[in-house]
């Protein structure tokens with residue numbers, strides 16, 4: 001029986017003096033007079049396996065000419081190595097699956113991240129992208145591990161929905177109506193009663209409202225982790241039209257509990273990556289951001305800063321007015337914080353993740369709990385250096401009358417949210433939750449600076465090629 005091993009397992013178990021078979025792709029091939037050295041990677045880990053190819057191999061000539069990215073299966077003896085790697089292989093047999101030709105787009109020379117976005121179907125083969133995506137995988141695992149450990153239940157909320165959870169109107173429509181023959185009502189409006197679901201439906205911008213239904217009165221603590229869609233027209237390095245969000249929701253949690261939960265979660269993600277993805281983080285740090293690991297270690301061991309929105313605006317205004325820092329926009333109470341303000345707070349002023357709370361109600365969603373001042377709500381945004389907003393969350397308004405009044409004030413149709421309002425009629429309790437933009441977390445931890453480089457197939461305005 002063939003003793004197939006993943007390269008990762010070769011390094012974990014170091015079975016020297018045994019004959020094993022590995023399968024993967026050629027990362028590089030160096031020829032000397034009588035030998036060739038092949039670096040082989042199979043995706044299982046960051047480190048390649050060094051394979052010594054002896055001139056005596058039956059197909060040596062063919063093997064020695066293999067180009068980068070060619071696929072092979074190699075059987076050979078594992079031996080302790082004198083070089084950088086703890087083990088290497090002496091090949092006894094090489095089977096070639098596919099020998100690449102000269103036109104393979106990923107040659108040894110470094111290619112720019114911009115160019116790689118144009119060949120997104122191949123970019124996973126580079127060291128950078130395989131490192132980023134192994135880290136992304138680990139962060140997803142760490143997410144389930146963390147919330148399970150905190151007694152949250154994983155709830156799958158729908159992708160197709162009739163409600164605009166954020167009330168921002170940035171939704172993609174789902175419809176099977178024939179665009180050339182749109183059915184009309186007597187008044188001339190489009191008749192959605194004849195559409196597939198008999199009403200207007202959209203791709204979800206957040207699973208929060210549905211998650212609340214299982215947090216209150218049912219499972220108590222739930223979290224969702226799924227794709228979300230926003231048709232906002234922001235072509236920035238931090239926005240996607242399709243992104244993944246992690247949304248915990250907990251009955252009885254106050255805003256302070258919510259902030260503490262978010263802090264534990266972010267630190268868990270960092271610690272998990274630091275232990276499980278050391279090789280990948282070191283590689284990315286060396287290539288893109290030498291300080292990254294030190295910064296992550298620092299964040300994992302320090303407190304996050306808490307500050308109210310009102311205080312934050314004062315800090316940013318003071319920095320602008322005293323000319324300590326240059327901003328494009330002057331912060332003003334009542335306006336949303338711009339990314340430059342968020343980054344100033346986390347990067348320059350506090351120099352650590354910063355949790356801004358109690359925003360003006362007019363710049364936040366309808367479901368947030370009103371403070372006693374009648375002007376601000378129990379909202380929180382977690383801002384991190386280099387990115388800005390990583391998490392948005394709040395304590396929810398649990399009082400039926402107050403929530404209805406707020407929705408009417410915002411001209412929302414309360415009848416469309418009857419089921420959401422029911423949660424405030426039956427078994428209502430204080431509860432809180434947040435949403436973490438998963439790609440932003442991957443950016444933050446890998447140190448990548450463009451969100452398009454941490455999701456396999458980015459969807460952004462005017463871009464859905466792959």
Ligand code: 4AD
Pocket residue numbers: 165166205206207208230232238239240241243245247248389390391392393394433434435436437438439440
């Ligand atoms: O602040 P947001 O809009 O909050 C919500 O959706 C709430 N329903 C969450 C909750 O309380 N359950 O979005 C949450 C996070 C943001 O902080 C950001 O990290 C990310 O989602 N996000 C985006 N990430 C990538 N591209 C976009 N277009 C994003 N919009 C939001």
Ligand code: MG
Pocket residue numbers: 381389391392
């Ligand atoms: Mg937000």
